[in-house]
Amino acid sequence: MRTALFITCFLILCLESPLLLELRTSLYPPDIVITALIFIRIHSAFLPSLLFVFMLGLVKDSLTMGSPLGLYTEIYVLLLFLNELFIHRVNFNSSLSIVMVSFVYSTVASLLFFLFSLIFDSSFSNYGIIFDALLPSALLTSLCSPLFFYLFTWIGGRFRRRMGGREIIV
Amino acid sequence: MYSIFQRYKNQIASFFAVVIPLSLMYFNSRDSGNSFLEKGMLYLTGSVQHLIFSVFDEAGGLVSGYVDLLNVEKDNERLKRENEILLSEVVKARKVILENKRLQSLCEFKKEKKELAMQAARVIGKDISPYYTVMRLYLESGEGGIKNGMPVVTNDGVVGRIVRATADYSEVMLLADSRSQVNVEIPAKGIKGVLKGKGLNNRYAANFLLVEKGEGIQAGDMIITSGYDRVFPRGLEVGTVAGDHSKQAGIYFEYEVDLAVNFSLVEEVLVITGYQGEEEAAGK
Numbered sequence: 001m002r003t004a005l006f007i008t009c010f011l012i013l014c015l016e017s018p019l020l021l022e023l024r025t026s027l028y029p030p031d032i033v034i035t036a037l038i039f040i041r042i043h044s045a046f047l048p049s050l051l052f053v054f055m056l057g058l059v060k061d062s063l064t065m066g067s068p069l070g071l072y073t074e075i076y077v078l079l080l081f082l083n084e085l086f087i088h089r090v091n092f093n094s095s096l097s098i099v100m101v102s103f104v105y106s107t108v109a110s111l112l113f114f115l116f117s118l119i120f121d122s123s124f125s126n127y128g129i130i131f132d133a134l135l136p137s138a139l140l141t142s143l144c145s146p147l148f149f150y151l152f153t154w155i156g157g158r159f160r161r162r163m164g165g166r167e168i169i170v
Numbered sequence: 171m172y173s174i175f176q177r178y179k180n181q182i183a184s185f186f187a188v189v190i191p192l193s194l195m196y197f198n199s200r201d202s203g204n205s206f207l208e209k210g211m212l213y214l215t216g217s218v219q220h221l222i223f224s225v226f227d228e229a230g231g232l233v234s235g236y237v238d239l240l241n242v243e244k245d246n247e248r249l250k251r252e253n254e255i256l257l258s259e260v261v262k263a264r265k266v267i268l269e270n271k272r273l274q275s276l277c278e279f280k281k282e283k284k285e286l287a288m289q290a291a292r293v294i295g296k297d298i299s300p301y302y303t304v305m306r307l308y309l310e311s312g313e314g315g316i317k318n319g320m321p322v323v324t325n326d327g328v329v330g331r332i333v334r335a336t337a338d339y340s341e342v343m344l345l346a347d348s349r350s351q352v353n354v355e356i357p358a359k360g361i362k363g364v365l366k367g368k369g370l371n372n373r374y375a376a377n378f379l380l381v382e383k384g385e386g387i388q389a390g391d392m393i394i395t396s397g398y399d400r401v402f403p404r405g406l407e408v409g410t411v412a413g414d415h416s417k418q419a420g421i422y423f424e425y426e427v428d429l430a431v432n433f434s435l436v437e438e439v440l441v442i443t444g445y446q447g448e449e450e451a452a453g454k
Contacts, residue, residue: 014218015222017295017297018222018223018226028371029298047179047183050180050187051183054190058211061211062211062212062214062215065295065296065302065304065306065334065341066297066299066301066302066303066304066343066347067299067302068198069194069195069198069207069208069211070191070193070194070195071195073190073191074191074192074195077187077191081184113301117301120195120198121199124301124349126301126348129300129369129370129371130301133301133371
């Protein structure tokens with residue numbers, strides 16, 4: 001299931017740039033990795049989830065042009081740690097809770113982006129845009145997260161049936 | 171030993187998961203070159219993006235051809251199919267004509283600028299994050315030799331500079347990126363300053379910055395590279411002054427600039443790999 005999810009996320013991340021540019025809605029792309037990390041942690045143990053998030057972070061780093069390599073990987077790994085606080089306290093069967101948690105994670109991701117850009121990317125100085133984009137990005141990510149969750153559940157279900165319940169480590 | 175590893179495997183993995191990206195960012199911030207991992211990831215994702223770009227490019231023509239044929243009657247199925255094929259051919263032919271025009275302009279530009287050594291590249295992706303204004307290029311010739319900092323231009327003017335490079339794929343930071351700074355001048359008036367990207371996420375924009383209020387600057391004044399930054403050769407068109415009025419920001423006077431290149435429409439570019447007088451400029 002994790003392999004199928006990884007490939008799905010990889011393809012969506014690759015497709016989102018040309019697709020959103022084609023639809024002329026590229027200003028604030030929803031962050032699929034945030035939903036993926038919540039989903040994968042619900043269905044997997046901590047260690048495979050960490051590996052999954054780490055790999056997906058690297059993919060996001062390479063696809064996000066201009067960002068220093070490691071920036072998104074670090075952000076998503078830290079979000080996975082944050083997720084440990086919520087995982088046993090929040091009922092993820094409800095769309096509302098997924099929306100709210102995604103909103104919090106997206107906001108934290110933007111703040112971490114600001115922090116790491118400040119420390120590691122001396123050429124980046126337009127911090128205003130991070131805070132301008134913080135709310136719209138968080139709203140879009142959180143509103144799209146139930147859809148991504150539904151997609152992951154569907155793919156996970158189909159793949160698990162095909163594999164006869166076996167798992168593949170990413 | 172193994173039992174200790176087993177017991178603390180989560181903590182050990184967490185430690186490495188935090189430290190590895192931090193190290194990558196740290197070395198990235200200190201060294202302007204690209205690491206082996208960075209090049210590998212750029213190559214992998216660049217290949218996938220190139221494939222997707224090609225698919226989108228092809229599908230765009232077929233879809234528009236199909237849409238134009240929706241009203242053909244049922245009994246003309248054969249003609250419809252033929253028309254469909256012909257129409258998609260026409261769309262493709264139109265695209266080829268446009269591409270030829272663009273390439274012709276680039277070739278003429280290359281002939282005019284004999285002092286510049288250039289390599290052609292195709293745009294295969296544009297960044298959609300609100301923070302950066304970057305494009306990804308595929309170098310058709312595969313000659314290599316592309317390095318960080320090399321200028322990127324079209325026949326219309328300056329596009330930006332290379333920030334990440336491999337033999338086949340490179341990333342170019344556009345003039346509109348908030349990190350971009352280029353030394354420029356208004357040749358007709360001898361006014362020198364810096365062009366700084368505004369990093370806006372809804373349009374491509376940049377400002378012309380001056381330490382002193384530029385007397386006599388008017389809307390429409392052409393801005394070219396001055397060559398003082400030792401990155402861009404002198405005399406490349408950057409844009410024109412958008413308005414007579416300046417805005418003061420700190421010690422600088424800012425003039426809005428209409429950039430010469432429309433980055434939304436750029437599909438082919440030229441990377442300047444060297445130019446006459448580059449060494450003299452570097453030795454200044």
